[in-house]
Amino acid sequence: MNVLTRAAPLSAVTAGLLATIVGVTSSAAIVFSAARAAGAGDAELASWMLALGVGMGLTCIGLSLRYRAPIVTAWSTPGAALLATGLDGVTLREATGAFLISAALITVSGATGWFARIMNRVPVPLTAALLGGVLVQFGIGLFSSMQNSLALVLTMFATYLLCRRFVPRYAVLAALAAGVTVAAITSSLHVAEIQLAWAKPIFTAPAFSWQATIGVALPLFVVTMASQNLPGVAVLRNDGYQVPVSPLIGWTGATNFVLAPFGAFGLNLAAITAAICTGPAAHPDPRRRYLASVWAGIFYLVIGALGATVGALLTALPPALVLGIAGIGLLGTIGSSLTSALTDDRWREAAVVTFLATASGLKLLGVGSAFWGLVAGLLTAAATGAFRSRPAAPAPAPAPVPTPAPGSASGPGAAGGQP
Known part of the structure; x- marks a missing residue:
């Protein structure tokens, strides 16, 4: 019993x-x-899951x-959103090839330590605008779906707002349940x-x-690295887990590469x-919080094994519900x-151009709007001198130096630096 308690503490399993x-x-609806x-x-969807x-x-x-350390991985939600809007005219085989190229780039970035150097060359405002342009269609879908399914989507949105006020951690889950x-109740759920x-x-x-490489693989790589891996590293560092970054990136990319032909897009x-697994709620001892992410992995394996059931569940949901929960789940992002x-x-003007061009759905030479949005943003940045101007930053006020308590030590659970 003591061994079971140590391997499966209730707080870690719950987290x-x-x-x-x-x-x-x-985000399953986006996938x-x-x-x-x-x-x-349907069969391919089950294989993806x-x-x-x-x-x-x-x-x-x-x-x-x-x-x-509590290292939690995930599928690339922004990547899935990009694919949902950028795969028009791309075959499933070409999409799989794009997944392999993106995974290979991520693997090489981790194995060689290129991650920081590559991302430093992509202006953060433009990357963020690119992501916003990709995701905005889902946000609009939340409200446009009210046109034909007002009771359903409005109930979801109202539930989300209510829970966002009092129990924010469960807001999306509560909206889905609603x-x-x-x-x-309205007989639009085909549970049979x-x-x-x-x-x-x-x-x-x-x-x-080359169209899928430029229009899908490269934007998928950039969005995954900038919008997922960067904040993922920040969460670990902020909670004091100073794990080496390159092996984490390399292993996720390599795993992605092996599983890409079966549907692992990112x-x-x-x-x-x-953040659910790195906080105190997962375990009072920071050194034991890694058990929460281990259990998360176990539950992910179960969900993967039941991928056909998950796919059937998504198929049974009314389209308005899928659009609504996707939009609600992406509001924060x-x-x-x-x-x-x-x-x-x-960078504001260049970011606005990137956002608008990406959100427009523009497609030229078979290449999707994510690529052209980034190109338009970079050209605007060059024209407006964003690369050259460097405003002087005010000198920071001197911070007080804390006096460590006798016997104190740094380690997991102590405040970590940003990546």
């Missing part, structure tokens, strides 16, 4: 389960949309045990079609085209769900993206 539920329910945009059928679940499960468990309840079934891996032979370090994009006066 792992909550991280899994929040991660899946807040579903991305799979459909790639031309995936299996590959992603296995990838997240193995990396959560393996990296957490290796570094004794939507399912209304759908069941849902059957418990195991997922089967389906191999998709990759095909490579794996990365988690941020929001990771859209807000933070716009804030990062517009804060710096030097």
Whole structure:
């Protein structure tokens, strides 16, 4: 009993389960949309869920045990959003080839230590604007879906706002529960079609085209690294876990590469769900919080194995519910993206151009708007002199030097620096 308690403390198991539920329910609808945009059928959708679940499960468990830190991985939600809007005209085989290229770039970035150097060359405001432009369609979808399903979506949104005020951690989950309840009452939820079934891996032979490489693979790589891995590292550092970054990036990329032909479009370090496992609620002892991410990995493996059931569940949901929960789940990300994009006066105009061009859905030469938005933003930045201007920063006020208590030591749980 003592061994079981040490391996599965209730707080760690609960935190792992909550991280899994929040991660899946807040963005599974976006993954579903991305799979459909790639031309995936029900069987391929189940394979996607299996590959992603296995990838997240193995990396959560393996990296957490290796570094004794609560390392949580996730599928790339912004990447899925980009795919849902950028795979128009791209075949499933070409999409798989793009997944492989993106995963290879992430693997090389981690293995060689290029991560920081590459990201330092991409202006943060433009990357944030690119992400905002990709995600804004989902935010608009939240409200446009009210046109035909007012009772359903309005109930979800009202539930979200109410819970956002009092229990913010469960706001998205509560909104989903409210939507399912209304759908069941109005007979728009086809639960009879849902059957418990195991997922089967389906191999998709990759095909490579320059259009998919430029329009899908490169934006997927940039968005995943800048919008997922960077904040993922920040969460670990802020909670005092000074783990080496390059191996984490390298292993997520390598796992992604192996599983890409089965539907793993993007794996990365988690941020929001990771914070659930790195905080005191996961375990009072910071050195034992890695158990929460291990259990999150176990739950991800279960979800992956039941990928066919998850896919059937998503298919049974009314389209308005899928649009609504996707928009609600991305509200915070859209807000933070716009804030990062517009804060710096030097880059504001270039960021606005990037945002508008990306959100427009522009497609030229078979290449999607994410690429052209970044190109338009870089050209605007060059024209406005954003690369040259460097406003003088005010000298920071001297900070008081704290006196450490006798016997105190730094380590996990102490305040960590930003990456």
